[in-house]
Amino acid sequence: MKKKAQFIKLIVLGILLGTMTNVARSEEVITTNWEIVDGIPTAWDFLAGEIRCEVANTGMHRILSKKTIEGDWIIEAEIECSNNRSCPSQSIHFSIAEDYSYGYILTLKGSELLLTRIVTGEGEASWAKNIASNAIGADLLGFGTGDYEIVVDNFSIESSKKQSITDNFESGLSKWNRYIGQATTHGGKLRLGNDNITAHNEGIRTVDHIPPTEYLEAIIEVATASGVGGYQIDFRLMVDDSSYLGIQRRFGDFGSIFLFKVVPGWDLPPINVPNQNRHFKLKITCDRSTGVSAGYYDFLDGKGWIKIGDTVQIEAARRKVKVWSLPVNMSIRKLKIFKRGGTYAFSLDDHIVGTITNPKLRGAIQINDLYKSPEPNKGRYGFAFTDSGEYKVSKFQIHSIQSVRKYKGNPILPSHAPQGTWDQNQAFPATIRKFGGIYYLYYTGIDDADSRLEGGGIGRIGVATSNDSYHFEKYEQNPIFDRVVPDSDSSLKVQGMAAVKLPDGKYALTYTVWNDKKWGALEYAVGSSPLGPFHLGLNNPMIVTSDSPDFDESHIHLHNVVRQEDGSYIMLYTGFGRMLGHWGDRGGFATSKDFTMWTKYSGNPVFPLGENGAWDDNHVRPKGFIKYGDYYYMFYEGAHYAEHVALWFDQVGMARSKDLIHWERYPYNPIIPIDAGGGRDTLVTEWPIPITTEDGLAVFYWGGMPGDVGISRAHISWELLEMWDHKHK
Numbered sequence: 200m201k202k203k204a205q206f207i208k209l210i211v212l213g214i215l216l217g218t219m220t221n222v223a224r225s226e227e228v229i230t231t232n233w234e235i236v237d238g239i240p241t242a243w244d245f246l247a248g249e250i251r252c253e254v255a256n257t258g259m260h261r262i263l264s265k266k267t268i269e270g271d272w273i274i275e276a277e278i279e280c281s282n283n284r285s286c287p288s289q290s291i292h293f294s295i296a297e298d299y300s301y302g303y304i305l306t307l308k309g310s311e312l313l314l315t316r317i318v319t320g321e322g323e324a325s326w327a328k329n330i331a332s333n334a335i336g337a338d339l340l341g342f343g344t345g346d347y348e349i350v351v352d353n354f355s356i357e358s359s360k361k362q363s364i365t366d367n368f369e370s371g372l373s374k375w376n377r378y379i380g381q382a383t384t385h386g387g388k389l390r391l392g393n394d395n396i397t398a399h400n401e402g403i404r405t406v407d408h409i410p411p412t413e414y415l416e417a418i419i420e421v422a423t424a425s426g427v428g429g430y431q432i433d434f435r436l437m438v439d440d441s442s443y444l445g446i447q448r449r450f451g452d453f454g455s456i457f458l459f460k461v462v463p464g465w466d467l468p469p470i471n472v473p474n475q476n477r478h479f480k481l482k483i484t485c486d487r488s489t490g491v492s493a494g495y496y497d498f499l500d501g502k503g504w505i506k507i508g509d510t511v512q513i514e515a516a517r518r519k520v521k522v523w524s525l526p527v528n529m530s531i532r533k534l535k536i537f538k539r540g541g542t543y544a545f546s547l548d549d550h551i552v553g554t555i556t557n558p559k560l561r562g563a564i565q566i567n568d569l570y571k572s573p574e575p576n577k578g579r580y581g582f583a584f585t586d587s588g589e590y591k592v593s594k595f596q597i598h599s600i601q602s603v604r605k606y607k608g609n610p611i612l613p614s615h616a617p618q619g620t621w622d623q624n625q626a627f628p629a630t631i632r633k634f635g636g637i638y639y640l641y642y643t644g645i646d647d648a649d650s651r652l653e654g655g656g657i658g659r660i661g662v663a664t665s666n667d668s669y670h671f672e673k674y675e676q677n678p679i680f681d682r683v684v685p686d687s688d689s690s691l692k693v694q695g696m697a698a699v700k701l702p703d704g705k706y707a708l709t710y711t712v713w714n715d716k717k718w719g720a721l722e723y724a725v726g727s728s729p730l731g732p733f734h735l736g737l738n739n740p741m742i743v744t745s746d747s748p749d750f751d752e753s754h755i756h757l758h759n760v761v762r763q764e765d766g767s768y769i770m771l772y773t774g775f776g777r778m779l780g781h782w783g784d785r786g787g788f789a790t791s792k793d794f795t796m797w798t799k800y801s802g803n804p805v806f807p808l809g810e811n812g813a814w815d816d817n818h819v820r821p822k823g824f825i826k827y828g829d830y831y832y833m834f835y836e837g838a839h840y841a842e843h844v845a846l847w848f849d850q851v852g853m854a855r856s857k858d859l860i861h862w863e864r865y866p867y868n869p870i871i872p873i874d875a876g877g878g879r880d881t882l883v884t885e886w887p888i889p890i891t892t893e894d895g896l897a898v899f900y901w902g903g904m905p906g907d908v909g910i911s912r913a914h915i916s917w918e919l920l921e922m923w924d925h926k927h928k
Contacts, residue, residue: 236299237261237583250592252584263295263581269876271600271867274536274580278307281589288585291534294578302578303520303558305545307532312545312552314520316559333438334408335485337364337417338445339375340433341382341391341401345451347426348393354419356405356436358412364405375403388422392430399652404437415485423477424450434481435460446481446494446507459494459507462565467508472496520558520843523812539600540872541574541881542814542850551812554839556848556873566846569881570904576876600867601922603913609879609902610909612642612663612671621678623647624655628886628899628910629695629710630759630823631668634729638665638890640899641708642910643695644678652692660695660708662730668890668897669912679731680708680724694718697760698729699768701794708733709741711756718756719744721772723795738795742772750785750804752776757820757836759888760794768794769859771833773820774804783808784818786835788859805860806835814839814869815852823888827896827920830855833862834887834898837869848873849885851900853915855923865923871900871913879903880911895920 235243238260244251254260278289288308295302295317304315337356341349355365366374369387380401383390391401409415419434435445447458455476456469482495482504493509525547535546542556559574560566580597584590616622622644629641640663648656661677682691692713699707706726711718720740724733745751751774758772768791775784786806791797809815815837824833833854838847851871854862871887874880880902887900895916902911 232265233262233581234265235262236581248593250582250595252582252590252592254584254587254590257585257587259583259585261292261581261583263292264579267297267577267579268597268599269577271539271602271872273538273598273600274596275533275598276582276595277533277593278582279591279593281591288583289532289534289590290583291536292579292581292583293536294538294575295580296575296578301559301575303543304583305534305536307534307547310525312523312525312547314522314543314545314555314558315518316520317518333442334410335415336405336408336437338402338404338433338435338437338443339382339389339391339419340379340435341430342433343392343399343426343430343451345427345429346392347424347430347451349391349424349430349432350422351389351391352387352420352422354389356409356415356417358409358416359414360412362409362412364407364409372403374406376406378402378404391432392426411487413487416482417484418480418482420480421448421478424448425477426451434483436483436485444483444485444492444494444510446483446496448479448481448496457494457496457507459509459513461492461510461513467512470507472498521553521555523552525552533594537867538875539602539867539869540850540878541875542848542869542872544812544814551810553812554814554816555843556814556839556841556850558843560844566844566882567905570877570879573877573881574875576874576878601919603871603898603915603919605871605874605878605880606669606912606914608669609911610907611669611899611912612640612673612910614901614903614907614909616644618647620644621646621659622661625908626661626910627694627901628888629660629708630697630888631890631899632698632700632729633890634700634706636666637729638668638671639663639698639729640665640671640910641695641698643693643710657690658692658694658713659690660693660710660724660733668892674730676730676732679726680710680733682710682712682722682724682735694756696721696758697770699760699762699794701725702766706731706733707736707794709758709760711758712740717744718754721755721758736795741791741795742770742789742797742799745774745776745799748777750774750776750778751787753782754784757822757886759821759823761824761826762794767792770797771806771821771824771859773822775818778804778807781808784820786819786821786833786862800860802860806833806854806862809837809839809864814850817847819852820885822886823898824859825889825891825896827891830857831859832889832896832920834870834889834900836885836887849883851884851887851898870915871898871902879907881905882908884911889915 242253290304290306292304302317306313357363368384368389371384382401382403429451431449433447435443437443444461456471458469459467476498480497485492491509494507495504497504533548537544544554545552614626625645627643631640643658644661645654645658646656659678660680663671663673665671682693693710695710697709707723709723721742722739723736725736726733754775756773760770770789772787773784774787785804787803788800788805789797817839820836835852836849837852838849850869852868853865853870856862871884881904884900884902887898889896889898898913
């Protein structure tokens with residue numbers, strides 16, 4: 200029976216490996232596979248092993264596949280131009296809709312690689328058209344990741360018909376509605392921030408609106424702006440919840456730049472300005488006669504208004520997603536496009552150039568629309584050439600990539616609970632453990648105590664139980680642990696992380712503690728059963744931040760702890776700090792003989808950032824790990840900075856190691872990606888925790904869409920893990 204099972208396993212593995220073989224090869228290409236959509240048909244030759252295109256006269260020559268490819272894939276092709284350096288227009292098209300209404304174009308142009316989106320539809324009209332039928336209000340928003348203060352002197356909106364809304368803030372906020380935070384006035388000035396709360400928003404919106412007019416002008420005067428840690432001010436005119444134009448000024452660690460924002464649409468390239476300018480004016484204009492809206496700033500230095508940009512410029516620039524500079528220009532270039540969910544990675548001559556997540560977005564506000572209008576998950580592909588010359592496409596291949604199977608019933612635990620409960624706002628997975636045949640899913644719940652805190656309130660630890668690891672019920676006596684400030688009735692904010700059964704039969708929970716400025720220490724609590732109640736351990740803290748400079752000098756947060764068969768303990772954890780002058784989250788390793796006294800590995804960090812341009816080159820945060828066969832499999836959060844929307848999209852990656860020190864990344868990360876094609880996980884996948892199942896691993900993670908994020912489940916088959924060593928080279 201054992202030999203038969205092994206034989207069946209080999210057959211299954213062979214079938215799955217077949218899913219990664221080519222669905223299209225250059226040797227199999229015939230004319231009937233392609234549609235010539237632009238240019239002279241006779242310019243193209245479809246030969247055994249290659250495609251040729253001779254462009255006699257400059258102009259678009261384009262072919263697209265007649266068939267579509269779905270899911271996750273890799274496209275590879277070598278493109279050669281006979282004119283060597285004089286042929287800068289070599290393009291690959293991908294994710295192209297049947298009607299050509301959306302898609303992307305990757306173009307090698309001289310020493311640059313450009314990613315461009317296809318843009319069509321009603322939403323591409325300039326924002327100015329919206330004021331024809333919608334009354335205009337204004338919005339002032341301050342945001343900070345550190346202590347900050349923004350002081351506003353005056354505000355006004357005026358129309359050509361002399362209708363106006365003005366405010367010098369002498370009468371408090373009588374003309375405004377607070378929609379987030381606790382904005383205040385003092386001495387005839389509006390104040391945003393300056394309340395010693397980190398990472399929060401404060402925003403107000405005008406009570407009154409101005410009817411549509413031919414010309415509209417809005418101005419605010421910012422008296423001072425100060426603070427630490429990164430903060431910004433948004434000044435924008437609102438048509439409704441999905442349309443606005445505005446100006447954003449960023450300060451502090453974010454740098455000091457102006458952005459003119461238009462939705463639908465998004466930012467023009469930012470304008471860098473001296474950071475010391477703390478007193479300035481911002482102006483927005485809407486001109487229906489020309490259809491142009493514009494943004495300006497004035498430093499009150501006598502030089503007057505300086506234009507940031509206008510909608511005419513945006514209409515011309517919005518198709519471009521990203522441009523990467525290349526070091527050299529060669530006659531033969533191998534282009535590779537990798538798609539996983541809503542993420543694309545681009546390589547040139549087997550070197551990664553860059554990664555883009557959700558390139559369909561033209562601004563952060565459109566994240567809310569991704570579920571209704573998601574990234575494409577299927578489409579056509581093709582090639583295009585415009586400059587005169589002879590082109591040859593060879594070694595053209597498309598590989599399908601096996602994906603993880605996300606549970607159709609996600610989320611298994613919703614993020615939001617009834618109003619007034621301890622976990623009203625959010626629920627993050629801490630860890631999952633199986634004790635005595637029951638699965639215990641420990642999670643961090645956040646209440647609604649203070650909207651200025653990250654997540655909206657204080658974090659505590661709760662638990663949900665299940666007999667099958669799919670259907671969970673919250674423990675009726677939650678929360679099971681609340682970190683109370685000594686000699687006080689107030690609670691510290693915590694994030695739950697790991698659960699371990701100790702040799703004396705008790706159970707320990709580990710967590711990180713927020714000290715009003717950072718996640719500064721790992722602590723533990725002890726209970727008599729998996730359900731608690733849990734009480735503060737006697738030998739805290741377990742691990743603290745290192746001295747500067749080090750990879751964990753500033754924060755220590757995501758981590759997991761596993762008890763070994765010999766009774767010792769191992770930990771993978773996330774530290775935030777500097778390495779070679781670069782700040783970021785990286786992975787560290789620590790060991791303990793008794794669970795309370797821990798030794799950090801002298802060679803930390805053991806898990807560095809991804810290579811420059813990769814999907815995880817900005818931060819990596821190890822969370823869950825498990826021994827399975829010959830390897831430890833570790834699951835971590837990774838992200839790159841998405842410049843086209845100024846956001847980070849965290850996604851789950853996988854790596855393996857035999858010694859917990861030397862790690863190999865899965866070649867097709869992110870293993871649990873943000874979804875394309877209408878899947879549920881349009882916003883984020885993070886906080887991953889694995890368990891073993893009969894046929895592989897189940898990974899619990901935090902995922903979903905804006906307004907509906909929760910704890911979810913994904914399945915990774917043993918076949919996928921076995922294929923790791925048979926990956927496509």
